[in-house]
Amino acid sequence: MVKETFEIAEAEKKNGFVIEEKPVEKAPTFGKRHSQVLILFALVFLAYGIRVTLSVAIVAMTTPSASSNPNIPTYPDWNDKSIVLSAFFWGYIIPQIFAGWIAGQYGPKWFLVGSMTVCGGMCIVLPAMAALLGSLGVMVSRAIQGLCQGFIFPSVHCALSRWVPPEERSRLATLVYAAGPLGTVAGMLLTGVISASNLGWPTVFYLYGAGSIAWAAFSALFSANSPSSHPSISEAERYFIENSLGHTEDKPKPKTPWTAIWTSVPLWAILITHCGQNWGFWTLMTEIPTYMSKVMNFDIKANSALSALPYLVLWILSFFMSFASDALINRNILTLGHARKLFNSIGLVIPALALFFLGITPGDEPIRAVALLVVAVGFNSGVYCGFNVNHVDISPTHAGTLMGITNGISNIFGIVAPLMVQFIVTNETDATQWKIIFFLTAIIYVATSLVFNFFGSGEVQKWNDKPED
Template sequence: MKQVKEGKITAELLEGFLKNKICVEPAPKIGYRHLQVFLYFLLCFIGFGFRVILSVAIVAMTDPNTNPNPNIPTYPEWHDKNVILSAFFWGYMLPQVFAGWAARRFGAKWFLVTTFAVNSVAGFLTPMAAAQFGSKGVMLIRVAQGLTQGFMYPSVTHLMSQWVPVEERSRLSTIVYAAGSAGTIVAMFVSGLISASPYGWPMVFYLYGGLGIIWCVLMALLGHDSPSIHPSISKAEQFYIERSLMHNMDKGNHPTPWKAILTSSKVWALLLAMIGNNYTWWTLLTQIPSYMNSVMHFDIKNNSLLSSLPYLTLWILSFGVGFSSDYIINKGLLERTISRKVFNSFGMYLPAIALVILGYTRSDEPIRGVALLIAAVSTNAFHFAGFSPNSMDLSPNHAGAIMGLGGLSQFTGVIAPLVVQAVVTDPTNPVHWRYVFFISAGLCVITATIFNIFGTAKVQAWNNEEEKQDAEKSESSL
């Protein structure tokens, strides 16, 4: 037990624990793992806020009629709004794979603190960039924010693979991944409210810039890369986490098995599900304000409130999804792979059905339109217990790297607004929007079906490829 007191939890001790040779006190139900998850929640909450605020604020930035303060500048000459909205993703895709690899090799904490601080300062500079350099200046700011936020999800996924026990994976990962929805709700509402106030749209960017800096301070003080280096965690909680995960026990900096990952049909099933889901997500996220304004004829205040309702519903639903999934799996009601596919089917087929019906909704049916938007977005919550935690299922050791590859699916954030710009030549014509919704629905159905056929939640053999290689080297040296 000396090793336990010193915090040196070895593989042998874990094996002894599993054989009931070692007894320790139960882990706390609420512990430092939950504090870490809360920090990740706040990061995604604020990070998604940065992504969304421009989708709402750009209405006030380009339409003088929505601005009650004549001293706030507007730019009606900007005719490249969808290009501006897509610029975030030009930078977002670039660091994804590197971020997942770097998080595992060097630790994710300081990558996140540094990159999010840059992201927050860029938010502060958005009004100045718009005034001095026009739409091109805002595009540059968005590229920089995308580049820095590209570290967010791969790093957070790696950190959760260190902190979140398997038994709590669905509900705690849902809390983190659904934070984007919560951030979307608040950002849409606050952006519309502030943009329509005498403070004007610049205050939205100052507000989020400040929130981002506050998060960086909290993470610097309270965040840690793993339980083994946390200065205050109880030995019982550390033991519980590492016993559950059974990985990263003094592994060192072994190489990531890229060939095995890139040739795995299970990984590709996950990546395709991400592509289909993300295309739909970014289409709706960037275009709901414009759709509500152009087709449903809501003013900016009502627009921001109604645009946030689908994400509020999704966020509320996500809690039930995460806890239900863990309960079903832990009680043995469904095998983990089957559970992932069932929840993923609900999370991608139901939005597709809602979008098809929405495509036939007329401009004089605003209640039906809003209800279908709510259905399309909120039922997507089921994917939080579907493909979202699947990178940790497939490979706890390399979850960050897989999520980094999945981050390349964010190229859909570039494509989606450009497809809308090409298809919707008349923003007031519901038929043009019908094609947009049909494209999204079709991608959801195709990619969800591929995941259902080829996906799995079983840990893959290459997860422990490095241990296998080490064992082979040891045997050959005898």
């Protein structure tokens, strides 16, 4: 990692202060900003694990032979699995805009602590709710989990806008958001192994519930809303971060320019692209295990491993993408905006091509299908250096609010996509019906990528620090 140097004396001169010469102090190569990023990494890792466990667990929950323990409860008569899978998003979309705004006003720390505590509790009670209320009980539990997790990404974006200097933004933001694919890999593998074992699928939810509550306790002790509120950050690192970002917590917070935000073309480009990304991402995330089971005929252990493989590749590729993006920007090979568009195109167009070829792959060629899924999901990592971090580029001050807007609206497609699969794929063993899903997703990926390329921006918008008139 590039070692940053910051001269306090020089920074204070730039701010109009007359001071005596001071020795140069270096912001540490590994500092408090990195420890905060690692706390956020653990958060996203757990959050995505909680999201995807049900995608694999529902196969075990509805298949009596899935576990080696005959006493594990199963519900083979459930015929609303896609609706159950979409229930998470019923709650998820509700708090997004409010969450981004309130995190910007009061800091993200305690909203993240509270939301993960409740989310963990609902994980722990999910098996009991399934036993008492059937699929409806699981839907209620998942909807509440979604409501809690609706605070996460707007708050994370808010935290990144306060802690991460621009020259480290692609790397550190990608590290945080790439925890999602890694959490997906761990969640799918863990769920598959445990569901097939004597412990059975309920143990998965107990483990993730306990992990979420443990994270909340750790974060309550060691996280901070901003550099200025961290009790042990060095003065050099604090000034390095705040000077790089061009703001401090001592400045009064500008009012949110709602009219300017809602009429911002670059924001609409992010929003439309976010909608396309979420359609494809959640279609594949929630339905790959079913596709592997019903079309490719893999058992629960092989299913979970092969379903997780694309997300492991996504996680690995995300680091190559992020370092390449920062290198192109920091060496002035590409402007920030052009770099965002390049990597966003890689993250959407290459997966679209893979999905097209997956759609014409026969059901008796599982190796080819898995390879194409790996390409479709793996190269999607490009979006972490594309639209996904672009909110912070165009408005560091209101990044949490912008993420709340785009994440809230775009995750409506997290509800619609599994329902569309339920509507189109009436026979889960029919590869021809799955072809429609893959072709539709490919078209959406390409169309939304073009929107971002034409209308996206890497420039800080004029309304970033300008209050509403």
